[in-house]
Amino acid sequence: xxxxxxxxxxxxxxxxxxxxxxxxxxxxxxxxxxxxxxxxxxxxxxxxxxxxxxxxxxxxxxxxxxxxxxxxxxxxxxxxxxxxxxxxxxxxxxxxxxxxxxxxxxxxxxxxxxxxxxxxxxxxxxxxxxxxxxxxxxxxxxxxxxxxxxxxxxxxxxxxxxxxxxxxxxxxxxxxxxxxxxxxxxxxxxxxxxxxxxxxxxxxxxxxxxxxxxxxxxxxxxxxxxxxxxxxxxxxxxxxxxxxxxxxxxxxxxxxxxxxxxxxxxxxxxxxxxxxxxxxxxxxxxxxxxxxxxxxxxxxxxxxxxxxxxxxxxxxxxxxxxxxxxxxxxxxxxxxxxxxxxxxxxxxxxxxxxxxxxxxxxxxxxxxxxxxxxxxxxxxxxxxxxxxxxxxxxxxxxxxxxxxxxxxxxxxxxxxxxxxxxxxxxxxxxxxxxxxxxxxxxxxxxxxxxxxxxxxxxxxxxxxxxxxxxxxxxxxxxxxxxxxxxxxxxxxxxxxxxxxxxxxxxxxxxxxxxxxxxxxxxxxxxxxxxxxxxxxxxxxxxxxxxxxxxxxxxxxxxxxxxxxxxxxxxxxxxxxxxxxxxxxxxxxxxxxxxxxxxxxxxxxxxxxxxxxx
Numbered sequence: 001x002x003x004x005x006x007x008x009x010x011x012x013x014x015x016x017x018x019x020x021x022x023x024x025x026x027x028x029x030x031x032x033x034x035x036x037x038x039x040x041x042x043x044x045x046x047x048x049x050x051x052x053x054x055x056x057x058x059x060x061x062x063x064x065x066x067x068x069x070x071x072x073x074x075x076x077x078x079x080x081x082x083x084x085x086x087x088x089x090x091x092x093x094x095x096x097x098x099x100x101x102x103x104x105x106x107x108x109x110x111x112x113x114x115x116x117x118x119x120x121x122x123x124x125x126x127x128x129x130x131x132x133x134x135x136x137x138x139x140x141x142x143x144x145x146x147x148x149x150x151x152x153x154x155x156x157x158x159x160x161x162x163x164x165x166x167x168x169x170x171x172x173x174x175x176x177x178x179x180x181x182x183x184x185x186x187x188x189x190x191x192x193x194x195x196x197x198x199x200x201x202x203x204x205x206x207x208x209x210x211x212x213x214x215x216x217x218x219x220x221x222x223x224x225x226x227x228x229x230x231x232x233x234x235x236x237x238x239x240x241x242x243x244x245x246x247x248x249x250x251x252x253x254x255x256x257x258x259x260x261x262x263x264x265x266x267x268x269x270x271x272x273x274x275x276x277x278x279x280x281x282x283x284x285x286x287x288x289x290x291x292x293x294x295x296x297x298x299x300x301x302x303x304x305x306x307x308x309x310x311x312x313x314x315x316x317x318x319x320x321x322x323x324x325x326x327x328x329x330x331x332x333x334x335x336x337x338x339x340x341x342x343x344x345x346x347x348x349x350x351x352x353x354x355x356x357x358x359x360x361x362x363x364x365x366x367x368x369x370x371x372x373x374x375x376x377x378x379x380x381x382x383x384x385x386x387x388x389x390x391x392x393x394x395x396x397x398x399x400x401x402x403x404x405x406x407x408x409x410x411x412x413x414x415x416x417x418x419x420x421x422x423x424x425x426x427x428x429x430x431x432x433x434x435x436x437x438x439x440x441x442x443x444x445x446x447x448x449x450x451x452x453x454x455x456x457x458x459x460x461x462x463x464x465x466x467x468x469x470x471x472x473x474x475x476x477x478x479x480x481x482x483x484x485x486x487x488x489x490x491x492x493x494x495x496x497x498x499x500x501x502x503x504x505x506x507x508x509x510x511x512x513x514x515x516x517x518x519x520x521x522x523x524x525x526x527x528x529x530x531x532x533x534x535x536x537x538x539x540x541x542x543x544x545x546x547x548x549x550x551x552x553x554x555x556x557x558x559x560x561x562x563x564x565x566x567x568x569x570x571x572x573x574x575x576x577x578x579x580x581x582x583x584x585x586x587x588x589x590x591x592x593x594x595x596x597x598x599x600x601x602x603x604x605x606x607x608x609x610x611x612x613x
Contacts, residue, residue: 001047001058001095002083003134004040007069009123011038013077016117022089022258023115031110037062037071038122041099042083043092045275045282048257050138051095051267058136059102066107069129073108076100078115082133088282089115090258152380152405153185158398160391168400176422177400180373183428185402196425198477201490202328204548205498206610207473209328216326216333218470221610223498226599228336230496231469232314233594235338238364238465239312242356244342246310251292253316257282261444262291268412274318274333289315289339290462294444302343302448307458308353310342314469329474330429336469342461343441343448347414350436350459351389354415357463358393361419361432364466368479368493372419373399373428380405382414393417412439413462423474424481431467431475436460491548491570495593498600500586501527502549504540506556508533513560517579518602525586526598531605545570551582 014030039062047054066074078096080086087095093114103109112118124130155163163171165185172178182188202208206221220228239246255262258281266273266284274285286292293311302309317337325331342357344350365372374397376383376390383390383403394401419432441447441457450456466472476496484490494500503514511531518527530540537554544552552568559565567577577585601607 001044001054001136002042003058003061003132003136004079004082005062005065005132005134006038006040006122007065007071007125007127007130008033008036008038009125010034011036011075011120011122013112013118013120015113016119018115019117020089020115022093024093024113027113028110029113031075031112033073033075033110035072036075037066037069037073038075038077040077040079040082041096042078042080043087043095044083044085045087045277046085047087047095047138048091048263048266048275048282049273050140051091051098054136054138055095055098055102057139058099059106061134061136062103063106065129065132069125069127073110074103076103076109076111077120078112086280088256088258088280090260091263091282094263151407153181154403154405155181156376156390156394156401156403158394158400160387163400165402176371177373177402179422179426180375180420180428181402184375184404189426194425196327196423197481197484198424198474199328201477201480207329214333215323216321216331218328218332218334222600226498226596227473227492227496228469229596230594231466231472232336232338233596234495235314235466235469235472236312237592237594238360239310239340241360241363242310242342242353244308244310244353245306246312246340248312249293249296250313251296253286253292253318254283255286255291255295257284261294264443265290265440272319272321274320285318286315287317287319288337288462289313289317290341290440293339293341294440294446297341297343297446298444302446302458304345304448304450306343307448308342308344308349310340312338312340314338317468329470329477332470335471338464338466338469340461340463340465342463343446343458344461345448345450345456345458347436347438347459350461351386353461354434354436355392355396357434357461357465358417359396360465361434361463362396365419365421365431365475368475369483370421370475370479371399372397372421372432373402375402375404375418375420375428375430377404377406377411377416377418378414379408381408412443413437419467421475421478423478424485429471429474429478431471432463432465433467434461434463437462489570491550493593494550494586494589495595497548497550498526499528499547499549499598500525501551501553501582502544503527503529504537504544504552504554505529505531505533506537506554510555510557510560514555515602517555521579521583522597522602524583526596528598528600528602528604531603541568551586553582 012032100111153165155168165181205223207224210217210219257263276283315337317335321331413435416435418430420428420430423429437460447455448458480490505511505514514529518529550570553565564576567575
């Protein structure tokens, strides 16, 4: 905030016409004051980052000057001319009202109306403190202040018993869960290390940072783009197993901070917001699909018979992560959240629904060959009241869970589960999540009609079953690193492999037959042809292996005559198969997964040489 403080012998004002369409209605139309501290004030853009904090600081500064000059009263006078970085009108009015309420509890305080032209007369005292200016910045939470927040960790064992983290590690010092406890509960061993090996795999498929953009934004080459599309489509498929109606929506990524619900939700999110200014208004780039889905849901006519009801979007989302913490695929500034929100009638229905969500999240990790270790963020009161619910969740995990107790009333959710893997660096990495939200339905005015004919606010489950597209990809590549450490060849799951089968014609005369085969099955399998016959067959086989092609077939006279092909599997033995047998094997592995046709030229000779290859 910007302040100009005048200790006035006399001050008077009269309201004129509106200066803003958002001008405050009601309030004072005129005023005459003696021995008054006039606070000319402008609310600035940055104040929205911590509105309560900056109001508290401003009130303290005003009271300090008030006591020194021995004024009889305070007048808050909105005055936009002392700043060129003004906040939006809605935020300014909220801040001024908060400041007025704060000061009124301490001294006689008045406030001139906001958003109006006003004429004023001023007779200022002549002492040294009669004219002062101040710039008040919103406070940043200090480390010691954050540490004062009472938090507690506890281990819940499969038999329902509880252990302190230190005691658990003394008894069970090894394993992935022990690593989670050590790093999350005890904050040990979090220093940096070597470059992760998975980054080399990302580069192989053209998945890397975009150097011409803001830090933390990724780009995907032709192969990476196909992988991205497949994961996005798969995120839709996994919803079907929840067996509830899910409505897919689509919307904008930019929301007006002058809308009270948007601003309040942004304040809950914290300091990782992307904000932009357009035509003197402040907007926030969404950090999940919440804003858009909630904005739509409030306009829907919903009956209790419709619940539970899901809304879904693969939402481009933005988080202003610290540059030193950015990590390709895992911690990024632009991410894609397959965000599902499920409306439920009450807490009992929400808890039952989260058991299905919980199972789906675990099932998807197990398909990749991973087991999560989990952090359950909640209040101790909610846990004690609903311990049997926690035990039902734990039974699916069949291992201990880390309970993280937060203060009552600090967050809008009752429970927030983080499903983490321990990656190749030995660090916990959150992938999937769910929350039970008890506040945003009322905040955004989302209602349903209950069977008693009364409108009620639903509870909202937030979940990303496979995590963000980027983090799911991170888990895929990290799993490949683990496989390679066990002596297996690195490869993508077949459904994510950009090219699933490569045909290598022995000579020029075999290219036509290979193109015919690839064209015949192009609607069932991603198959290409390495027609670069100026290179040796062995060189082309090596290139296919470096590209992680799962199936490689060399095609010559014998194969064309007999229809029997020698199939090189990336993991497995050299086998002779007919094309129908190969297709059956491939399609059996693709069951339940999305399929997209090859997006590259079928002939390798028609492709450019990528700089990342």
